[in-house]
Amino acid sequence: MAQSATYYNPPPPQSSSSRFSLPSTTSPSPSSTSSPPPRREVSRTSLPPSGLQNVFTPIPGQGRNVGILDRPLNKTRGGEVSNSAWAFLFAEIISYSQSRVDSVTDLERRLASLGYEAGQRILSLLLLRNTLTTSSKDPKREHRLIPILQFIHTQVYKYVFGKPADGLERSVEGEDEYMLTCNSPPLTQHISIPRDMGQLSCEAFTAGLVEGVLDGLDVPARVTAHTVPTDQYPQRSVILIKLDQKVMDREEILAK
Amino acid sequence: MTIHAVWVINKAGGLVFSRTYSDTLPTQTLNATLILAGTLHGIHAITSRLNPITGKGGLESFEGENWGGKIWMSLTGIKLVVLHSIAHQGLDELMKKIYEIYSDAVMKNPFQTLEMPINSSLFESRLLGLIQSVN
Structure with missing residues (x-):
């Protein structure tokens, strides 16, 4: 009992009664020493009845330490991440993944699955923010294919990379293939692929992200990333979207 | 005002990158x-x-007749060496720019192993662009 009491600051006289009632509310004497010590901050404000509750009560919030999870969702200012921080994080993600895969295809699949998770979250966030900023009585979500692709081309790319994609076009080979081009992708701008991994494109992460967004809008597709360099843009990358037959069928019905 | 060559020397004294940018420098084998x-x-x-x-x-820095070398060491112990003609203006800025390219194209590249020879086409092309703007 004496031990648990030593964690307190010298108590103000009126709180002394609650201090001595502490062990009786939890359990008899021996376990009171093993129970987690109450935090100092708590005694400064007011003394809750039981020692156990002290641990779970949040520390009185100081406005300056608002965690990332406590920030309002529709507040966008100041939420940007520096490109260097991202570059180092992404480099670590890639070398971590690389030590756990056997082939380039597997590595791309791992990156894509990470991007997929990000894409699903980004979609929800963007839709929520759009609803909040426009009139909240009339929330809107695209359901036709072309507006969905344009939504990704402008809004999603602008949110993720700070600028819209450089091009959105339909493939000449098939009706169900669309291409999103980015002349200098910001996520992978510092990465140069070694020769022995020729086919790898770390933009697989972006491909996964796009796939996540499309899936969230009920447009299942197979999305892959390819590096298609030009003289002017040596890092130009193309995100190839091959839509599921289901989507094409639905579009046909909706067009009538 | 010519930059003859750029070297990058790692912490242990091993040469991890060297490129010659002028043809006046005597040719040497990599071992030399x-x-x-x-x-x-x-x-x-x-x-x-x-x-x-x-x-x-x-x-x-060191100087010979009409040529010189400039050495700059980063906090992490990487040494950048530039062999240049005399008199050369703005070498300090050039070293900073080379270091910037190094930190971007080498340190942020997941396929680069620390202390190992630099094998990045991005580093080479950006460095070449910088040197060409000076030479």
Whole structure:
């Protein structure tokens, strides 16, 4: 009992009664020493009845330490991440993944699955923010294919990379293939692929992200990333979207 | 005002990158360049022990007839060496720019192993662009 009491600051006289009632509310004497010590901050404000509750009560919030999870969702200012921080994080993600895969295809699949998770979250966030900023009585979500692709081309790319994609076009080979081009992708701008991994494109992460967004809008597709360099843009990358037959069928019905 | 060559020497004194940007420099085998870079690393270490003022910070530049070399060491122990013609203006800024390219294209590249030879086409092309703008 004496031990648990030593964690307190010298108590103000009126709180002394609650201090001595502490062990009786939890359990008899021996376990009171093993129970987690109450935090100092708590005694400064007011003394809750039981020692156990002290641990779970949040520390009185100081406005300056608002965690990332406590920030309002529709507040966008100041939420940007520096490109260097991202570059180092992404480099670590890639070398971590690389030590756990056997082939380039597997590595791309791992990156894509990470991007997929990000894409699903980004979609929800963007839709929520759009609803909040426009009139909240009339929330809107695209359901036709072309507006969905344009939504990704402008809004999603602008949110993720700070600028819209450089091009959105339909493939000449098939009706169900669309291409999103980015002349200098910001996520992978510092990465140069070694020769022995020729086919790898770390933009697989972006491909996964796009796939996540499309899936969230009920447009299942197979999305892959390819590096298609030009003289002017040596890092130009193309995100190839091959839509599921289901989507094409639905579009046909909706067009009538 | 010509930049003859750029070397990058790692913490242990190994040459991890070297490129020649002028044809006036005598051609050497890679092994000879490796030995020269290792020797320069040693001289830098000796001179830093001789520094009477702070006890650290060694050889920063050397000069010969119409040519010179500039050595710059980062906090992490990477040494950038530039061989240049005399008189050359703005070498300090150039070193900073080279280091910037190094930190972007080499340190942020997941396929680069620390202390190993630099094998990044991005680093080479950006460095070439920088040197061409100076030469």
